[in-house]
Amino acid sequence: MSERKIRVLVGKPGLDGHDRGAKTIAAVLRDHGMEVIYTGLHQTPEMIAETALQEDVDVVGLSILSGAHMTLFPRVREELEKRGMAHVLLTGGGIISAEDMEELSKLGFSKLFGPGTPTEEIANWIQSTMEERWKNEEVSR
Amino acid sequence: MQSASEMAERLLAGDRAALARSISWAENADPRYPGLLGSIYPRVGKAWRIGITGPPGAGKSTLTNALVAHLRERGETVGILAIDPSSPFSGGALLGDRIRMEERTADPGVYIRSMASRKSHGGLARAATDACDVMDAFGFSTILMETVGVGQSEYDVVAAADTVVVVMCPGAGDGIQAMKAGILEVADVLVVNKSDLDGADRLALDLEDAVRMRDIRRPRDLAASARWAPPVVSTSATGAGDGIDALLEAVDAHRAWLEAADLEASRRHRRVDQVRRVVGERLEEELWGPRGKREQAETLLGNSKTPYDVAEEILNSVLESRTGAGPDAGDRTSTPGDASR
Numbered sequence: 001m002s003e004r005k006i007r008v009l010v011g012k013p014g015l016d017g018h019d020r021g022a023k024t025i026a027a028v029l030r031d032h033g034m035e036v037i038y039t040g041l042h043q044t045p046e047m048i049a050e051t052a053l054q055e056d057v058d059v060v061g062l063s064i065l066s067g068a069h070m071t072l073f074p075r076v077r078e079e080l081e082k083r084g085m086a087h088v089l090l091t092g093g094g095i096i097s098a099e100d101m102e103e104l105s106k107l108g109f110s111k112l113f114g115p116g117t118p119t120e121e122i123a124n125w126i127q128s129t130m131e132e133r134w135k136n137e138e139v140s141r
Numbered sequence: 142m143q144s145a146s147e148m149a150e151r152l153l154a155g156d157r158a159a160l161a162r163s164i165s166w167a168e169n170a171d172p173r174y175p176g177l178l179g180s181i182y183p184r185v186g187k188a189w190r191i192g193i194t195g196p197p198g199a200g201k202s203t204l205t206n207a208l209v210a211h212l213r214e215r216g217e218t219v220g221i222l223a224i225d226p227s228s229p230f231s232g233g234a235l236l237g238d239r240i241r242m243e244e245r246t247a248d249p250g251v252y253i254r255s256m257a258s259r260k261s262h263g264g265l266a267r268a269a270t271d272a273c274d275v276m277d278a279f280g281f282s283t284i285l286m287e288t289v290g291v292g293q294s295e296y297d298v299v300a301a302a303d304t305v306v307v308v309m310c311p312g313a314g315d316g317i318q319a320m321k322a323g324i325l326e327v328a329d330v331l332v333v334n335k336s337d338l339d340g341a342d343r344l345a346l347d348l349e350d351a352v353r354m355r356d357i358r359r360p361r362d363l364a365a366s367a368r369w370a371p372p373v374v375s376t377s378a379t380g381a382g383d384g385i386d387a388l389l390e391a392v393d394a395h396r397a398w399l400e401a402a403d404l405e406a407s408r409r410h411r412r413v414d415q416v417r418r419v420v421g422e423r424l425e426e427e428l429w430g431p432r433g434k435r436e437q438a439e440t441l442l443g444n445s446k447t448p449y450d451v452a453e454e455i456l457n458s459v460l461e462s463r464t465g466a467g468p469d470a471g472d473r474t475s476t477p478g479d480a481s482r
Contacts, residue, residue, distance in 0.1 A: 004169045005232070005257070030233035035257045040240040047246045051239065054246075054253055056161035084158050 006130050008059040011039040011048045013076060016066035021093065025061065025122065032123040045072060049079030052088055058133075059126055062092035069096050069104070077108050089129060093117065145176030152181060152279060157252065160279050164254055167271030170264075170422070174271065181278035186408070188220070188277040189396060192302030193287045194295060194327075199308045200334040202241035204378040205287050207385045209245055217283050218250040220276030222269060224288040224298060227257040234258070238287065252276065258288075258295075266297035267418040270411070273301070300327055301411050303404070304395045306388070308332045309348070311340035325351055328371045330391045336375035336384060348373045369398055428459070 010026045012019055019041055026036045037055045039048065052060050062069075062076060073092065080088055086108075093113035096104070101112045113122055148166075151159035166174040191208075193201050202223065209219050223238035234257035245251045254272065258265050273284050286302055288295045299305045307328035325331075331352070333345045352370055372391045376384035399407060428434050434455050441451040 005259075026235055030228060030235045031231045033232040035227075035234045035236060035255075037239065037255050038235060038237045040237075040243065043243075047243065050246050053158055054161055055255055056158075056165045 006034040006059065006126065007037065007055060007057040008034050008061055008126065009037045009039060009048065009052050009055060009057045010061045011043045012041050012063050013043050013045060013048060013072040014064065014066055014068050015042065016064060017041060018065045022063040024119065025063065028119040028123055032127060045075035045079045048076050049083055049085065052080060053083045053085055057088060058130055059089045059091065064092065064094040067095065069094060070100055073104055073109060074107050145173040146180055149177050149180035153184065160252060160275065163275045164272045167275060168256065168268045178274060184278040185274045186277065188281050188284045190273055190284045190286065190302040191392060192299030192305045193285060193308060194299045195308030197289050199310045200378050201287050201308050202238045204308055204334055204376060205285055206242045206245065207378045207382040208285065209251060211385050211389055212283055213248065213250060218281045220281035220284045221253045222256055222272050222286045223253065224256045224258060224269065226289065227259050263418040263421050266301060267415065267422060269298045270301045270415050296327060303399065304329045304392050306330045306332055308334050309344065310335040311338045311344045329369065329395045331371050331373045332388060333373065333375045334378055336377045341375060345373050345375055369395065
């Protein structure tokens, strides 16, 4: 019988053509046994949220290097909520200052990863957070 | 926790989040899925299911995207199941087919779902068929299933479609490749994609020859008199989408032929295939799941018995416990939907 897999959307919102990081993360998460839906570049918040809904993902990971995270991340969150997808685990990475991370954590991005983060750390955080969530779901069933 | 009947209600009311979650239930073999399918089953069977397969890089996703554009133009709604392989090492998967179809993301008449092949043979075809059933009940008029054409489990997936389109492109081997077992037998329509490249005309001619050399039909489905020779269509799916109209015409022609021949028989056989997969998965779980026979097998093997001796003993113990089990025993004679084997 098939076990449940962590499904992750990896996407790049906005006008930012640097997808090396996103591709690296996608490959790392795959190598940790996750099913990664890779959306590619230039995604609007609506596209990201709609894809998350259609694919019934557990996690949305956003990569951004353009500096527009304070605009785009909250918009993604909004669009997800609009579609009843507030339960999705939100995370991301890129060039984001500590103050901005602090601000975004209040909006549901409980953990964001900056340059130099070992990829292992990101995969492990997603894995342990999801395992914890699923355990709680079991209990409440 | 959502119950199966609540989920069915939301699904039939057109809730796309419920559609997505229902497919997850099917994929994860969630215990609520059988109940859900039971509630929506009367609505299954209206959609035309098209399987699209071919070697990696032949242009399946691009072709699918072009097909969707044409189907939408004629007012159809489309559900798409895009299957990519899971890594046999990590169990993970990178699902990237949506990139070729991103302009469809915002179209309310289109739903795209990526599915990883995961590890099991029968399991993929079972889950893919379930996903199609769910999309069918949701109300899409056409369902496209797209998968890389390598090996038995992918073959099983596309064989569950009403019309199977096999996509090839020049530069990936000569006509003899196309005559290898499996490719021609499963195809209802053959596509030479990237028809603007050198060698495309040659490949199309080779395929037409190969079709003529075979006594083509899908023998397990239909009566011996039913014949369908797969047409060969040349397409160039990028840009203006040359040949996509012709491809749709070929699919329509196959549909008309199958409906006239015996669509019901063809679909009945596929439902029996699905019954077999479900039975297979349940048996596998019962025999080798957490409460299975592994320990018993290890103990028996310790007594210097051969694997065959041990298998015999385990099989006998299972069959005996079944025949003695009273209420279950009677169920075996009633295979749903098929009395003509």
